[in-house]
Amino acid sequence: EANTSRASIRFTNSLGKGHCRVEGSHTAKGHHLEYAFDLQRVSQPSVVSIPFGPNRPLYTQKDLCRVAGSLRIDGEVLQATEQAAAVVDDHKGFYPYRTHYDWLSVMVGGQQCFGLNLTRNQSVDQGAYNENLVWQPGASSALPPVTFARNADDTVWTIRDAYDMVNLTFVVASQYHMALNAGLIRIDYKIAFGSLFGHVRGLDGEYYVLDGLTAI
Numbered sequence: 001e002a003n004t005s006r007a008s009i010r011f012t013n014s015l016g017k018g019h020c021r022v023e024g025s026h027t028a029k030g031h032h033l034e035y036a037f038d039l040q041r042v043s044q045p046s047v048v049s050i051p052f053g054p055n056r057p058l059y060t061q062k063d064l065c066r067v068a069g070s071l072r073i074d075g076e077v078l079q080a081t082e083q084a085a086a087v088v089d090d091h092k093g094f095y096p097y098r099t100h101y102d103w104l105s106v107m108v109g110g111q112q113c114f115g116l117n118l119t120r121n122q123s124v125d126q127g128a129y130n131e132n133l134v135w136q137p138g139a140s141s142a143l144p145p146v147t148f149a150r151n152a153d154d155t156v157w158t159i160r161d162a163y164d165m166v167n168l169t170f171v172v173a174s175q176y177h178m179a180l181n182a183g184l185i186r187i188d189y190k191i192a193f194g195s196l197f198g199h200v201r202g203l204d205g206e207y208y209v210l211d212g213l214t215a216i
Helices: none
Strands: 007-014 019-028 031-041 046-051 057-073 076-079 085-093 102-108 114-120 133-136 139-142 147-150 156-160 166-181 186-201 207-209
Touching: 031 085, 085 102, 085 114
Parallel strands: none
Antiparallel strands: 007 019, 019 031, 031 057, 046 057, 057 076, 057 085, 102 114, 114 133, 133 139, 147 156, 156 166, 166 186, 186 207
8 A cells, every 4th residue: 555645556465366456546737536446367377587687587477357446537437347457567676777678468358358468678588588478268378589679660569479479560559758867767668559460379379369459
């Protein structure tokens, strides 16, 4: 639980029993946000420890969940439907002084809940240590290392591997840019929102066409 003069958040972790709850509020620039969501795990979690260098490990657990609850913005209520899904990401990293990351994720709720996580980071061995996978109801399927390539104006990305298990195009619709330069600490981070086109294949041959899905 954390509180400031403008915001509060409470995360109740019962993932040992397969569920959790997140609720909170935030006020800024004349707008008010409130939310409360109950999340139920639907897949095997992704749990990895990735070495970035000597004494530079990253630990992360990610859980794909179905979602129940609502978000209220200035009085307008947005209710989660059965298609809503979320990923809970619990991680801690002793990052290199200069850290960089490529990452893409997509998730879909409903009866055939599905999720995808792809990263290219500073792992010392991408083949042995990565967090690339497909989430399926009750299971998960590992994916090989991937590369990210961008066009000149950073509006189209291609994400591929060496075995045609991942062959995706990500078309950027918008980006949120967080930039901070505080001397010893500098942050230059973008989170992009857009649409996916292409396919992924699981280890058992499952074939997923992802055309038109919204991803981050």
